[in-house]
């Protein structure tokens with residue numbers, strides 16, 4: 486189960502963006518509501534009659550999967566914070582509606 490939820494390209498393949506988003510929400514929920522078990526799922530608005538599509542079937546995400554995801558998330562954050570070169574765009578028009586412009590001093 487963990488392998489299906491945590492593919493090798495979880496952080497790099499946009500096809501995994503829903504799984505990634507759900508796993509981050511799960512991480513936050515479990516961190517803040519430690520005694521609560523959470524199911525992660527989405528309503529696909531285009532197929533609303535299909536109900537909720539759960540990330541791990543009808544099961545809570547296993548503790549091992551949460552640990553594995555936590556390690557991957559930390560490694561990813563370390564990579565983007567300390568090892569990636571961030572360059573501000575030269576196209577200032579893009580900055581006008583960017584949510585990070587205060588952080589960027591733009």
Ligand code: SF4
Pocket residue numbers: 572573574579580583584585586587589591
């Ligand atoms: S403000 Fe946004 S768009 Fe502009 S350089 Fe920063 S991150 Fe990029």
